[in-house]
Amino acid sequence: MPRYIFVTGGVVSSLGKGVSAASLGALLQSRGYSVHVRKFDPYLNVDPGTMSPLQHGEVYVTNDGFETDLDLGYYERFLGVKLSRNDSVSGGRIYWDVLNAERRGDYLGATVQMIPHVTNKIKEYIGRPTDTDFVICEIGGTVGDIEGTIFLESIRQFANDIGRKNVMFVHLTLAPYLEQSGELKTKPTQMSVRRLLENGIQADMLFVRSPRMLTNDERAKIGMFCNLPATNVITSMDVDNIYKIPLVYEEQKVFDIMAMHFGLPAIAGDMSKIKRIEKYLTDDLPICTIGVVGKYFDVPDAYKSLNEALFHAGIQNNVHVKVKKINAENFNPDDCADVDGILVPGGFGSRGVDGKIAAAGFARTHNIPFMGICLGMQVAVIDFMRNVVGIADADSTEFSKNCTPVINIMSNCDTGDMGGTLRLGAYPCDIKSGTLAERVYGAKQISERHRHRYEVDIKYKDEMEKHGMIISGLSPDGKLPEMVEIPSHKFFIAGQFHPEFQSNPFTGHPMFNAFVAAAANK
Ligand code: GLN
Secondary structure, eight states, rough: OOOOEEEOOSSSSSOHHHHHHHHHHHHHTTOOOEEEEEEEOOOOOOOOGGGHHHHHOOOOEEOOOOOOTHHHHHHHHHHOOOGGGGGEEEEHHHHHHHHHHHHHHTTOOOOOOIIIIIIHHHHHHHHHHSSSSSEEEEEOTTTGGGGGHHHHHHHHHHHHOOOOGGGGEEEEEOOOOOTTTEEEOOOHHHHHHHHHHHTTTOOOOEEESSSSSOOHHHHHHHHHTTTTTTGGGEEEESSSGGGGGHHHHHTTTHHHHHHHHTTTTOOOOOHHHHHHHHHHHHHOOOOEEEEHHHHTTSSTTTHHHHHHHHHHHHHHTSSEEEEEEEEEEGOOOOTTTOSSSEEEOOOSSSSHHHHHHHHHHHHHHHTTOEEEEEEHHHHHHHHHIIIIIITTTTEEEOOOOOSEEEEETTTTSSOOOOOOOOEEEEEEEEEEETSSHHHHSSEEEEEEEEEOOOEEEEGGGHHHTTTTEEEEEEEESSEEEEEEOOOSSSEEESSSOOOOGGGTTTOOOHHHHHHHHHHHTT
């Protein structure tokens, strides 16, 4: 049976619970333990797929095609784990399950109640088998939120069910700094821990977010009020890069605290993978500028995984990648004067699409390294069909009804006027021999994640290839173009999928690594 670590947060939201939880996982992994991660969000949306990216940043997609918030991306990147729809569970989904069971008569006429029916359902998700040594569960929201209370009750019961010594409660709080008196205030932390205790949960370790290290006196004071040893009061220092956080915790012997709690040997860990990133951050390296031609720049974190993947590719290539945000809605070729590579990311709707088509065309005609992602591949094909093949009205039916539909909804998807359902999650892609795609991936078949509705119509394959744009990746049934490239170009590659979802800081991702390498050599 795995051991469980529950991570809750108090005082304010956005303290970085996800990053803290992932860092605990990194410390465990560095000692050879396997970990799995789950996120519970008390809100009532049934899944995050319908939540506005304007509020929540990018929609992240798991291998099994579940649309989640971007925290799951942190976990996959940091820990190399593969998460699924069972690892991102909202309050809405719990109630949905319970009410459906009630309608089916599963409860045999019993009165359906928060305890035990809702709590049992939450515990069932928490306890789904993982075959790992540890399961880290992040409970979203802030202690004291009305909808979160039932989750706290459930984790309290869960600890009681499996034995308290198999469970560790970690609580993240904030110690505000008062400039005038030069003091770090501990009262909000005390109140938050007390709030947790009202739900029957004694925190075993505190992560106190603070602009400077807590003094030993401050740790002792918090420990005294919060009923735990001063050693277990850890400073969660503000750092300029999230990858430094595991090291901040390592220095404060957080693993030893976990080991002590669970009765494990306090062995040393191998943190070299993360230390390499720390060193890279301060290394004096050449700068490689990538122009990202997009339209969601005003939304924080809209391109989270993409920016991460470019950062990772910089680590692999020993360059610092600078992202130049180029607004597709008023694209001007002059914007590309100082870039080393052009990337057109995914997107939905016609706003800004002309600029994206122009950007793909500019990269093509100026021999500038180009990478297209999802919509980025579609616009590269549209530009090529219009300006090289000579079909002036080539377009996607997403943007025009009266066009030559080189991009269209294909029969694998439900049809409907507004388009069918999205193709979501991981799909295999066969790679053609002798192509750039093959050199980039070093593989004959790959698997990448999708989130789109439209496809390049395979019937234009011969026409495209005759003119010099080849389809280098195809769905195994040969029906859906998954990758295109222009062999006569220095580096021009695009995929119908989102490779950014599978990048990680330790190896990067083949496509991003090769793109940044090409841009750095420009
Ligand atoms: N809007 C395009 C489609 O639905 C591309 C989507 C995307 O880039 N993720 O096919």
